[in-house]
Amino acid sequence: MENIIKEEPRRRTTIYLSDIHVKNADYFQPASTMISSSNTHETEIHVDKFHQTEDNDNEKIELTTLNNHFENYLNKIKILANININLRHEIVNILQTYMGHMKEEKQNDNNNNSNSSEIEFNNLRRQLNNELQKLISIQTRLQRADYDTKYYKNKVKLFSKSNQYEIIQQQLNVNLYELNLLKEQFEKQQESLLSYKRQYNEYMLKLIEYTNEYNKIAYERMQNENSLYTLNEQLLFEHEYSKKCQEEFEQLEKIQYDLNNEFNKTEFKKIIEKIRQDYESYNEIQVSELELFYKTKIDLMQNNFQENESENHSEEIKHLEEQNQSLEKKLKQLKNELHHISEQNQQQYELSYNEYHQLQIQVSDIESLILDLRNNTIQLSSEINTYRCLLTNLVSSFQQTNKPSSHRQQTNNIIFHFRNGLLYVRI
Structure with missing residues (x-):
């Protein structure tokens, strides 16, 4: 127990x-x-x-x-x-x-x-x-x-x-x-x-x-x-658009001023003078180069002739005479080429002068077109201002009724398209 x-x-x-x-x-x-x-x-x-x-x-x-x-x-x-x-x-x-x-x-x-x-x-x-x-x-x-x-x-x-x-x-x-x-x-x-x-x-x-x-x-x-960012983008877009319109208008005025005052008076004359100077300088350079070339050849030949007078005078004389004849032929050919080049230059000058007259005629036509374009731009600027006023009123009404998301609305044959806070218009 x-x-x-x-x-x-x-x-x-x-x-x-x-x-x-x-x-x-x-x-x-x-x-x-x-x-x-x-x-x-x-x-x-x-x-x-x-x-x-x-x-x-x-x-x-x-x-x-x-x-x-x-x-x-x-x-x-x-x-x-x-x-x-x-x-x-x-x-x-x-x-x-x-x-x-x-x-x-x-x-x-x-x-x-x-x-x-x-x-x-x-x-x-x-x-x-x-x-x-x-x-x-x-x-x-x-x-x-x-x-x-x-x-x-x-x-x-x-x-x-x-x-x-x-x-x-x-x-x-x-x-x-x-x-x-x-x-x-x-x-x-x-x-x-x-x-x-x-x-x-x-x-x-x-x-x-x-x-x-x-x-x-x-x-x-x-x-x-996001809404502030979209508003800033709209403001930047409008500022850039206005700047570009002003720049285009100023460029049109500058083009007209240049064509009327400077281009018709000076540019073509300067071009022709430059062409003449270039051709003259080119001819002078070619002539000087040929003269130097022939002088060097003659000097070399004279030196060789003086050094080798005692050896085979007759053969060398013949050879030299042949070379002289060939050189004279080359000189004649070069003279002919120079004459031909001068004739070509005269022809080109005449052609350029004719082109100058044609360009003057075209410039007058362009001036008339520029005047028409200026009138059209003035009309378009007035129409753009009217459309801008209409669009600002329409945008204020759309912003009260619609959200900033991308959608489309069509009234009176005018299509408004919202995308990323910007308004696109198609007429």
């Missing part, structure tokens, strides 16, 4: 340790050390004990009741430990999600609402850390209570008399009272955690609302900026 009584608490302690999940071993490192010390203590206590055998029946009954109470107590502690582990996981997940949201808020939100929400979340985080510290302290107390129960359980086996059992029962009652207090504290902390979760959800909903409002404000701001 004594051996049976000795084996029961050992079996119960091993069941308690095996029920603890392996992944949560880091949370119960102090408990493992305490349980190992309790096991060593039990092995020391159980050596040469339980020698008395009086009142075995009463002891069995009391031990069974105590064992039942301890079983219930251990089961409750297991349940509380599992609940505590689940709460730890939930707190870790909440902290991870909270930190992720906080990082996103730090990158995106720069408003006063986000700053206030960050302060509130930091306060909640501090409260959660405090609650975690309290939970850890409660766990240590629970583990200490477990160790005390095991220790007192072993002492119950050592005592054989009823007075000793009564003392142990009183101690158990005290421990149970402490456990009940711990349970109440645990429930209160669990309720506080639930309230913190609710507050966290409420703050998250508020953050979502603030982000939606911020996105709406940003969208409206972008729309306003």
Whole structure:
């Protein structure tokens, strides 16, 4: 019987340790050390004990009741430990999600609402850390209570008399009272955690609302900026259009002035004089080059002749005479070519003079065309001004009724086309 009584608490302690999940071993490192010390203590206590055998029946009954109470107590502690582990996981997940949201808020939100929400979340985080510290302290107390129960359980086996059992029962009652207090504290902390979760959800909903409002404000701001950009583009387009019209009008006046005053009087004369000068300079250059060439040839021939007078004079003389004859022929040919070139120059001069008269006739025709074009431009400018006034009135009416998106509207054979904030008209 004594051996049976000795084996029961050992079996119960091993069941308690095996029920603890392996992944949560880091949370119960102090408990493992305490349980190992309790096991060593039990092995020391159980050596040469339980020698008395009086009142075995009463002891069995009391031990069974105590064992039942301890079983219930251990089961409750297991349940509380599992609940505590689940709460730890939930707190870790909440902290991870909270930190992720906080990082996103730090990158995106720069408003006063986000700053206030960050302060509130930091306060909640501090409260959660405090609650975690309290939970850890409660766990240590629970583990200490477990160790005390095991220790007192072993002492119950050592005592054989009823007075000793009564003392142990009183101690158990005290421990149970402490456990009940711990349970109440645990429930209160669990309720506080639930309230913190609710507050966290409420703050998250508020953050979502603030982000939606911020996105709406940003969208409206972008729309306003786009409308301002389109208006600026319209203004720039009108300024550039007016500048180009003025520049074209000034260019037409300049062209007419140049054609009337300068081009007809000076340009053709200068061109003809330049052509004459070029031909004369070209002829002079050719004549000078030929003279230099023949002089060099004659000098070389004279030098060669003087050097080689003693050798074959007759053959060289003949050869030189032939060369002289050939050179004379070349001179005649060159003279003929020069005469022919001079005749060609005269013909080209006559042709250029005829072209000059034709160009004068064409210039007179162009002047008449320019006058017609000026009259037409004046008429067109007056018509453009009238159309511009009409278009400004129509644009003001269209902007009141229509959006700035690209669409078309046709009234009285006039097509208006809006694109990117600009108005295009087809008549």
